[in-house]
Amino acid sequence: MNLFVFCVFCPFLRVSCSNPLSHWTLLPNVLVLEVDGTWGDHQLSCLAEDSLHRDNQTRDIVWRKNGEEEAHGNSYQVRLVESLGGGNYTCHSKDWSVLNHTEVLIMQHQTNRRRILEKPEQEDYLKCSAQNYSGEFHCSWTWHTSRVGKVAFIKARHVSDDNSTLCSVDASTQQWMCSSAHGNFTCSVDKSGNSISCQDKQHCPFAEESQQIHVTVYVKTSQFLLESYSKLFFLSEIVKPDKVRIWKVNTTVVEWSYPSSWNTPYSYFPLTFQTFQVRGKCRECENPCKGSKRSKTVTVHSRDICLFRVKHRVKAVCVRAKDALCDSQWSEWSHVRLRRSRKSNKNRHLQNSVRKKENVLEL
Template structure:
């Protein structure tokens, strides 16, 4: 979709109220969102914000013609009525002078009155979603702020497609993933040593190829979505295993301790996520300060699984780290005894 911004006379169209839309509002300059409830209706656009009364009865008004997504429409004049039915009517509307010169343009996005959610996936404040193949969309707007912030966040996008949201109390920067199915955000003034009292609220507006706009929103605490990376098991001997904190975890570890969960697998059990019935968690250890952690392993254990989570929050466990132990064969034991 091409936006003809270089020759636009006016940045904002004149909006005329109508009955069907629940409401209409400006998402970004020249992008109008129309909230609908599924009934038939109309939304009026105006080409030039010249005095409408001065153009009534003037032949110049009838020389203005309109296009929707590049296709010329039958309606003529400074005003254009967008026909709304169910979720249709969205598009790129351009108005032109008699000789074809572009006068103005408005992208109309349709938003139905539905509820939606965003799933938070990891501690890097990354939000992602999965679209059906017939509903692939593109991020049109991002809004992020703390619930304690006074007033609404002011959000803008730069030439690198990085979104910046600021309220005076907080500021966030967000970027869309290359695949277009997720965003990553960073809170500029976040302090990991301070108690987190207010939730983050994030809204993602996604535009489809049919010019439909959907809003996905979520409120959460960073502490709720923290998920450590895998622990690193670096040493194993006959009686003990040793592992260290993930390199990505905040330090000092005495201030940001992890709780470690250890499973010892026996016999033919090798799956950490679904251990056999005869396997059981033998010990759960909480480590507050040591970067290197050791755990005594039972002689019959064939494999050991270790995972970690924040010791102070009821957040997610890390993925399992798994290592198999090589017990000495009878031949090796006999050689050692000899």
């Protein structure tokens, strides 16, 4: 009779426990349950069996979920209904001291429906960029309008190190560290809460990239829902120089140079520039590079400081740059305003005669 009951009961256990599909530890005392939307349960234990010295000790253990008393005993069954069941679970002794605690996060299995981040049109959930080839990069995202979350975990590694990367977090500084054979990444969440900054300390700017970087950001909500978002890239694909430094030499000559954050020597890390001149009235424009009457855009290849002579009646000059050796992003436009007085117009012929001795290019 006992054998019959056992045989009937086991198949029932297999069916009822099919959800969660899997479970794993994200961080110490942080448990992830991967669910498929069906009903199920998962057992939590307060104390290890060998630490229960008396038979009645389990009766004194009290379980709380999000601060509310739920059950008694050494074990607790987390009820899973669709994507519900997550929370802060604590077990207490008779005097209410905390014996153990577990944060349970719910992750939906293989769903195309994302709830926490918004996906811009024709873009990925994560938008990553790098100012240069030093190994530092930044990734940002947009929270859903009705479901703002926070970062729960960050994992950065090279593709070949996906299965051998070890990540940890310094709770005091909220800095994430991921180490592997080919990389040593550190990441931190920016003050805005919707972006991260990472640095591969083993990256060599002069070496050709052979492996993509793989970044995964785990985000959670106040309802204990967890989602992960990933992006693969080479630094050369996401590099975006800072704004070009540009200034006025005099009323008819402007000068620009490489961004101070760009890698040196410039001969090894050359930039390509685009520039145009703005004509017409734009005195009240905050950015004359947008929506203004412009001249034809000129592309310039230079590995040094550039001097350019502008045409008469030009109000401003705009310039931007990109890596000359790969198809990457352009920097934001930089500009300098030009204001000519009557006195400067009278002295234009004198200035032109002096500039003939300089290495000045015509725009």
